[in-house]
Amino acid sequence: MSLRHGLLGLLVDGPASGYDLLKIFEQSLAFVWPATQSQLYGELNRLADDGLVVVSDEGQRRRKEYTITPAGRADLEHWLTDIEPNRIRRNDAMLRVFFLGTLEPVQAKAYLEREAAVHEAFEQLLIDQARDTNWEAGTFNRYGRLVIESGIRYAHTQGEWARWAAGEIDELGPPTKRSGAS
Amino acid sequence: MSLRHGLLGLLVDGPASGYDLLKIFEQSLAFVWPATQSQLYGELNRLADDGLVVVSDEGQRRRKEYTITPAGRADLEHWLTDIEPNRIRRNDAMLRVFFLGTLEPVQAKAYLEREAAVHEAFEQLLIDQARDTNWEAGTFNRYGRLVIESGIRYAHTQGEWARWAAGEIDELGPPTKRSGAS
DNA sequence: CATGTCATGTAATCCGTTACATGATTAC
DNA sequence: GTAATCATGTAACGGATTACATGACATG
Numbered sequence: 339m340s341l342r343h344g345l346l347g348l349l350v351d352g353p354a355s356g357y358d359l360l361k362i363f364e365q366s367l368a369f370v371w372p373a374t375q376s377q378l379y380g381e382l383n384r385l386a387d388d389g390l391v392v393v394s395d396e397g398q399r400r401r402k403e404y405t406i407t408p409a410g411r412a413d414l415e416h417w418l419t420d421i422e423p424n425r426i427r428r429n430d431a432m433l434r435v436f437f438l439g440t441l442e443p444v445q446a447k448a449y450l451e452r453e454a455a456v457h458e459a460f461e462q463l464l465i466d467q468a469r470d471t472n473w474e475a476g477t478f479n480r481y482g483r484l485v486i487e488s489g490i491r492y493a494h495t496q497g498e499w500a501r502w503a504a505g506e507i508d509e510l511g512p513p514t515k516r517s518g519a520s
Numbered sequence: 521m522s523l524r525h526g527l528l529g530l531l532v533d534g535p536a537s538g539y540d541l542l543k544i545f546e547q548s549l550a551f552v553w554p555a556t557q558s559q560l561y562g563e564l565n566r567l568a569d570d571g572l573v574v575v576s577d578e579g580q581r582r583r584k585e586y587t588i589t590p591a592g593r594a595d596l597e598h599w600l601t602d603i604e605p606n607r608i609r610r611n612d613a614m615l616r617v618f619f620l621g622t623l624e625p626v627q628a629k630a631y632l633e634r635e636a637a638v639h640e641a642f643e644q645l646l647i648d649q650a651r652d653t654n655w656e657a658g659t660f661n662r663y664g665r666l667v668i669e670s671g672i673r674y675a676h677t678q679g680e681w682a683r684w685a686a687g688e689i690d691e692l693g694p695p696t697k698r699s700g701a702s
Numbered sequence: 703c704a705t706g707t708c709a710t711g712t713a714a715t716c717c718g719t720t721a722c723a724t725g726a727t728t729a730c
Numbered sequence: 731g732t733a734a735t736c737a738t739g740t741a742a743c744g745g746a747t748t749a750c751a752t753g754a755c756a757t758g
Contacts, residue, residue: 340612341745348620355710358651367618370611377746379710398710399754411622418623418631423613425638429552430522432667436549437529440593449600456607468657469597480622480692484685485614488678495677496670503666510662523717539737559718561738581726581737 339417340424341361341373341381344388346414349406351478353394356382356402371488385410435503439510447507454500461493521599522606523555523563528572528596531588533660535576538564538584548664551671560603567592617685621692629689643675 344367356379363373368518373381382404385391389457390410395403431453438446464486473483526549530541538561545555555563564586567573572592577585587595600658613635620628646668 339745340610340615343619344615346708347622350619350622355709360709369611370614370618372608372610372746374747375709376711376748380590380712383711397709400711401709401754414619414622418616418619419627423616427524427609427611428554428607428702431607432551432552432670433522433526434600435654435667435670436552436607436660436663437525437532437596437600438666439660440529440532440596440698445601475673478618478621481618484688485617487685488614488617488681491677492674495673498672499670500635503669506666537737542737554718556719558720558739562740565739579737581735583726584738584739 340371341377343414343417344371345378345381345385346406346410346417346485348478349391349404350414353403353405355397355404359404366478370485410478422456436509441509443510447504449499450504450507454497457493457497457500461490461497464490464493501509521558523598524567525599526553526555527563527567528588528592528599529586530571530660531586532593535585537579537586541586545549547626548660552667570692573622620689625689625692629686632682632686632689636679636686639675639682643672643679646672646675 344363345359348362348367354362359382360373360375360378363371363378367373382391382402386393386404389407390413391406393402394405397403428439430445434449438449441449468483468486468490471479471483471486473479526545527541530536530544530549536544541564542555542557542560544631545553546559549555563574564584568575568586571589572590572595573586575584578586579585620631623631650665650668650672653661653665653668655661
């Protein structure tokens with residue numbers, strides 16, 4: 339139900355169309371909660387069915403403008419204060435690390451160095467974005483700054499970790515092959 | 521396709537049943553890639569259909585022991601070296617931070633302090649687990665140590681971030697309510 | 703009048719979760 | 731003999747991804 343509440347949260351800042359919300363999603367929420375166009379339009383219709391938003395205006399080009407209702411605001415607040423966040427954090431890149439021992443050490447090391455490079459680049463991207471954003475405008479952006487700071491710290495430690503881990507490979511030595519050889 | 525390759529990776533360490541693999545998943549891979557019993561048994565059958573594993577033995581109590589095939593090993597290696605990891609990291613807890621401005625500052629602060637506490641507790645849990653594990657046994661565990669170290673660093677920085685963010689709330693001031701009030 | 707952008711929707715498929723169902727063996 | 735553990739499977743449902751489809755308006 340996170341997409342649903344993501345949309346409600348954006349609508350607190352004012353009425354918007356699905357198209358508007360999609361653009362905002364892509365620029366801001368996408369790194370913590372990506373959503374496709376399909377999913378977003380579907381969810382808006384369901385929110386309207388449930389009375390958490392209303393179509394407050396129909397503009398040109400079939401545009402439907404949605405406004406959050408009091409019920410929607412209540413639901414958002416309930417979500418924020420009473421529902422435990424889902425702590426499940428799937429991490430494809432980290433899953434692979436478990437199995438690096440099945441590769442030659444050179445390749446395992448290459449994998450970790452690539453990870454380091456990716457995180458370092460991403461950190462720089464976030465730093466640039468933080469610098470170029472006007473943090474004054476709107477509640478939403480003010481808290482967005484906290485989120486981007488978390489992203490920067492995350493990318494930084496992951497980069498550091500990957501560099502350290504790449505160094506550890508030499509000490510771990512060659513793979514032990516069970517079942518097949520031995 | 522991560523569950524699939526997680527299973528293949530575990531089977532490199534030797535033949536195992538679905539039941540065995542489920543236990544290993546729960547203890548080790550679960551924090552980076554949780555899987556349910558249902559999903560796991562289903563995927564093993566699909567792996568067998570695709571010739572990446574074979575049923576090498578049928579034991580008591582309907583137990584089926586799976587062994588990875590050369591094709592399975594090749595597929596695992598291909599995944600590890602040629603396929604870019606999926607970088608999408610959905611984060612329910614962080615999504616909420618975008619919308620903390622819709623709450624009273626006291627509540628926003630409470631949310632972040634709770635986050636800090638959760639991460640600090642989790643960090644301690646991982647530190648204890650790292651201390652109590654025998655890191656000598658098997659390739660798998662040796663790389664598992666790198667993963668757990670990453671978890672410790674992640675939990676640590678997230679905890680630090682949440683404490684810092686809680687402190688920032690005072691400076692961000694009261695929420696600006698658009699659409700409804702104003 | 704053709705192309706681009708604004709704007710919304712549907713359908714197929716995949717992955718993951720929850721719940722249910724059942725059988726075989728061991729330990730008390 | 732009954733409870734616990736080992737062991738595997740199915741069915742229903744929901745969320746996410748991809749692809750496809752279409753319409754309306756603006757610009758050159």
